[in-house]
Amino acid sequence: MPDETSLAVATLSRPGMGPVGPARPPWSRRRAAVRAFTRNRLSLIGLGLAALLAIVALAAPLLAPDDPIKQAVTERLAAPSGQHWFGTDNFGRDIFSRVLYGTRISLLVGLSSVLLGGVIGSLLGLIAGFRGGWTERCIMQVMDVLLAFPDLITGLVVMAVLGGGLRNLIIAIAISIVPRFARFAHAPTLSERQKDYVTAAEALGASDRRIMLRHVRPNISGELLVLASLWIATAIRIEANLSFVGLGVAPPTATWGQMIRDGLVYIQAAPLFSLVPGLAVFVTVLAFNLLGDGLSDAFDPRRPQ
Amino acid sequence: MASYALRRIALAIPTLLVVLTIVFCLVRFAPGDPATAALGPDASADAIAAARQRMGLTEPLLRQYASYLGGLAHGDLGRSLISGRPIAADLFASLPHTIELTLAALLIGLATGLPLALWAAMRRNEWPDYLGRIVSLVGLSFPAFHLGILMILLFSIKLHWLPITGAGAFDDPVDNLRHLVLPAVSLGLVGTAYVARVARSTVLKVKEEDFIRAVRAKGLRPSQVTYRHTLRSALIPVTSLLGVFSITLLGSAVTTELVFARPGIGRMLVQATLERDYNVIQSVMSVVAVMVVLVNLGTDLAYGFLDPRVRHAR
Numbered sequence: 001m002p003d004e005t006s007l008a009v010a011t012l013s014r015p016g017m018g019p020v021g022p023a024r025p026p027w028s029r030r031r032a033a034v035r036a037f038t039r040n041r042l043s044l045i046g047l048g049l050a051a052l053l054a055i056v057a058l059a060a061p062l063l064a065p066d067d068p069i070k071q072a073v074t075e076r077l078a079a080p081s082g083q084h085w086f087g088t089d090n091f092g093r094d095i096f097s098r099v100l101y102g103t104r105i106s107l108l109v110g111l112s113s114v115l116l117g118g119v120i121g122s123l124l125g126l127i128a129g130f131r132g133g134w135t136e137r138c139i140m141q142v143m144d145v146l147l148a149f150p151d152l153i154t155g156l157v158v159m160a161v162l163g164g165g166l167r168n169l170i171i172a173i174a175i176s177i178v179p180r181f182a183r184f185a186h187a188p189t190l191s192e193r194q195k196d197y198v199t200a201a202e203a204l205g206a207s208d209r210r211i212m213l214r215h216v217r218p219n220i221s222g223e224l225l226v227l228a229s230l231w232i233a234t235a236i237r238i239e240a241n242l243s244f245v246g247l248g249v250a251p252p253t254a255t256w257g258q259m260i261r262d263g264l265v266y267i268q269a270a271p272l273f274s275l276v277p278g279l280a281v282f283v284t285v286l287a288f289n290l291l292g293d294g295l296s297d298a299f300d301p302r303r304p305q
Numbered sequence: 306m307a308s309y310a311l312r313r314i315a316l317a318i319p320t321l322l323v324v325l326t327i328v329f330c331l332v333r334f335a336p337g338d339p340a341t342a343a344l345g346p347d348a349s350a351d352a353i354a355a356a357r358q359r360m361g362l363t364e365p366l367l368r369q370y371a372s373y374l375g376g377l378a379h380g381d382l383g384r385s386l387i388s389g390r391p392i393a394a395d396l397f398a399s400l401p402h403t404i405e406l407t408l409a410a411l412l413i414g415l416a417t418g419l420p421l422a423l424w425a426a427m428r429r430n431e432w433p434d435y436l437g438r439i440v441s442l443v444g445l446s447f448p449a450f451h452l453g454i455l456m457i458l459l460f461s462i463k464l465h466w467l468p469i470t471g472a473g474a475f476d477d478p479v480d481n482l483r484h485l486v487l488p489a490v491s492l493g494l495v496g497t498a499y500v501a502r503v504a505r506s507t508v509l510k511v512k513e514e515d516f517i518r519a520v521r522a523k524g525l526r527p528s529q530v531t532y533r534h535t536l537r538s539a540l541i542p543v544t545s546l547l548g549v550f551s552i553t554l555l556g557s558a559v560t561t562e563l564v565f566a567r568p569g570i571g572r573m574l575v576q577a578t579l580e581r582d583y584n585v586i587q588s589v590m591s592v593v594a595v596m597v598v599l600v601n602l603g604t605d606l607a608y609g610f611l612d613p614r615v616r617h618a619r
Binding site for chain 1: 320323324332447448450451458552557560563575578
């Protein structure tokens, strides 16, 4: 097909421009996807909830009625009241304020672990699909092994090896996300690799790195972004699980998982201590699931509607 | 079928070796010395040296690797660095509780999720479909441990029907079952969502295949089309879901075991992780690896048994 090749060559010869023709979906298709997204009431609810959570995370100091880590031993496990909407915990800290502050860790870990794991995983999948041969076999074999383990167990073991803390928590969750993105990026790279624009770029002497990052990547990044939106929910769920287990961000920082775990001991005396942060995890994961589902329904033409 | 099975089994062995090697390396190349990590920063140099000796860390790496694999093959997993107890004994005491919990949750998830999915897919865009979609969205977002806590509050604390924590002995089936109900239901119901979602889209995909149109054109009654053709071919991909599903449940069992204070390998792994007991971590991970590989092998074999195309594919 000489036309497509010449188009690709013409595109390549313009410095600083990404490939135009085959790279981006036509405008009408993207507009249709946006329309499909906004018509779906559930995805709009997800978007709204996610925006609300982001605001809560950013404005926690303004919204919280109390200091989340200030202890008041005389007010331990106080019942809900006008001053403490959901009562206080075993150190007399305001549960409502701690739940509000917990949004920060949850969203921070959720977003950054997906970003880290998504970028590394996509690159690995891209390299495996583009290079082929031994590189591909090695990368995909390790990815398959990682994929075989439940994400929570992978997270646990990585935390055991690296130790606790926010940074290691993000790395641990990212590691269980990496193989999903590698797998997902691998398949379309294989088919993109066969296309004429890659041959054209190779003929022009572009390096493998340039072809992978400037030409193939834009063609698969749309699907990867949709995948990322779906994985934020899972990342937040894993974070809650790891904090619940006692391997999250160290106390006294407020995290939902830690609160649920601490509250479990006082489940009879102060049930809200565990239940409110548990509900917060549920709402947050639900919000990102709705958002991710809406995006993938709208942007992925292969998914059954 | 026999040659397909042999080929699959032959493929599972290198996979298992790769996994076990990764587990071995993880523990050996962890930043910081496992002995120091286990004993804490205040331990004396002598104590750390003794611990290193006990863990076999002073031997050459290949020798350690060989004795790790050899011990695994003989069921000898060494001793815990913290309690000094033999790991194999602890592991085999807790493993049945985890397997019991996972299997019970698997059954609950399938028994509720599959009918829901089929019903939803058959009445697409009618109320059963909406119900199914809401159930799976809520279920997928509901942390299993949160559901467990809610059920403890209702059934154990309010109604006093069931015990809150622990696990019943296996020689007392009634007590065992009473302890199993709440954890299995809380884990299983989250699985319902997962099964319902995947099975629904599988059935929908089958419904659009050409052969369904063909049998409909042939004049079969709708119920025959549904039961004899659609569901039958949808069940094959659902089998592969079983494998993924049981491994996911094995992972979620960790927190469920913690909520209900059930003795199990999940709780053992968490305990070892918190104490940085690398010997126990390595052993539990090896057992999990063996289970994962076995489950995947079983799924592959079942798949090949049900779908002849798979076993003849090269």
